[in-house]
Amino acid sequence: MTVLVTGGAGYIGSHMVLELADAGEKIVVLDNLSTGFVWAVDPRATLVVGDMGNQALVETVIRQHGVDAIIHFAAKIVVPDSVADPLGYYLANTVKTRAVMAAAVATGVKHFIFSSTAAVYGTPKVMPVAEDAPTQPESPYGTSKLITEWMLRDASAAHDLRHVVLRYFNVAGADPQGRTGQSTPNATHLIKVAVQTALGLRAKMDVFGTDYPTPDGTCVRDYIHVTDLVGAHLAALKHLRAGGASMVANCGYGHGYSVKEVIDTVREVTRVPFKVDYAPRRPGDAAAVVADPTRAKTILGWKPAHEDLNEIVQAAYAWERRLANGPG
Numbered sequence: 558m559t560v561l562v563t564g565g566a567g568y569i570g571s572h573m574v575l576e577l578a579d580a581g582e583k584i585v586v587l588d589n590l591s592t593g594f595v596w597a598v599d600p601r602a603t604l605v606v607g608d609m610g611n612q613a614l615v616e617t618v619i620r621q622h623g624v625d626a627i628i629h630f631a632a633k634i635v636v637p638d639s640v641a642d643p644l645g646y647y648l649a650n651t652v653k654t655r656a657v658m659a660a661a662v663a664t665g666v667k668h669f670i671f672s673s674t675a676a677v678y679g680t681p682k683v684m685p686v687a688e689d690a691p692t693q694p695e696s697p698y699g700t701s702k703l704i705t706e707w708m709l710r711d712a713s714a715a716h717d718l719r720h721v722v723l724r725y726f727n728v729a730g731a732d733p734q735g736r737t738g739q740s741t742p743n744a745t746h747l748i749k750v751a752v753q754t755a756l757g758l759r760a761k762m763d764v765f766g767t768d769y770p771t772p773d774g775t776c777v778r779d780y781i782h783v784t785d786l787v788g789a790h791l792a793a794l795k796h797l798r799a800g801g802a803s804m805v806a807n808c809g810y811g812h813g814y815s816v817k818e819v820i821d822t823v824r825e826v827t828r829v830p831f832k833v834d835y836a837p838r839r840p841g842d843a844a845a846v847v848a849d850p851t852r853a854k855t856i857l858g859w860k861p862a863h864e865d866l867n868e869i870v871q872a873a874y875a876w877e878r879r880l881a882n883g884p885g
């Protein structure tokens with residue numbers, strides 16, 4: 558039994574490969590290296606460089622490696638980019654993902670785990686947000702993921718395929734052992750930007766909006782440690798292999814931090830009292846997005862172990878320093 562990890566050279570995928578390898582699983586990675594790195598793929602996995610939209614290639618990889626489960630990370634993930642290039646996002650996240658699903662069906666792979674996003678909820682009306690909340694994505698990115706959730710649901714109903722859709726909240730941090738981390742140049746995510754600012758890699762950073770209806774006026778998000786996130790995938794894999802039913806589950810902790818709280822934590826961890834500029838709201842940001850993770854905990858038996866924001870920031874900081882010295 559081998560697990561196919563698409564996007565295994567990327568941020569979350571490379572952590573997944575470590576988690577699977579540490580659990581003794583055999584792994585084949587399919588990645589086109591558009592945003593991933595060869596050095597990020599643990600040598601215990603086999604790396605195939607190629608396009609997930611090439612169904613024949615995906616089928617060959619599945620057959621050659623005896624794949625029984627697919628964990629599908631490969632995607633485009635930057636919300637503002639998706640507004641500028643919607644067709645690029647529908648191609649990568651919807652059309653090419655269809656090819657991966659079709660390859661699974663054609664070769665008889667029965668287990669499929671799909672990276673989705675809290676962006677499918679848009680601006681949630683009830684907080685924390687549960688999986689049965691209305692889905693109203695506000696960007697082509699969110700829509701491209703939601704359409705793919707629907708494709709997977711329909712394919713599972715028609716074929717001998719079961720799936721777990723995991724809707725990620727704000728993923729941050731890095732492998733506690735320092736083996737991989739968020740390495741995308743020009744990443745826009747808050748913790749990464751703040752850590753880079755503390756290290757002097759950026760001249761300054763902006764806080765986007767201080768007039769939100771939240772306790773301190775800045776947006777609240779549910780930051781989840783990437784190691785806990787990949788742990789949820791491992792739990793999903795066990796669930797599917799044990800015959801568990803298809804399901805959708807949120808991946809977040811159920812509590813949020815404001816932008817100001819995150820910045821204070823980064824200042825505390827790095828001991829650098831870096832300055833921030835207060836800027837206008839960023840278009841498309843919801844005031845607060847916090848997960849209800851009950852389903853992942855009760856059905857998948859997911860047990861998060863890295864909920865402390867300090868720990869998340871410390872891991873991100875350690876990785877950023879390592880990256881500055883050239884990893885790999």
Ligand code: UDP
Nearest residue numbers: 745746747750763764765776778816839842
């Ligand atoms: N944010 C910020 N400055 C930055 C990057 C992000 O104030 O340089 C804010 C952003 O407006 C949002 C929160 O931090 O309220 C989280 O943004 P991020 O891009 O990390 O994740 P998102 O929630 O958009 O997926």
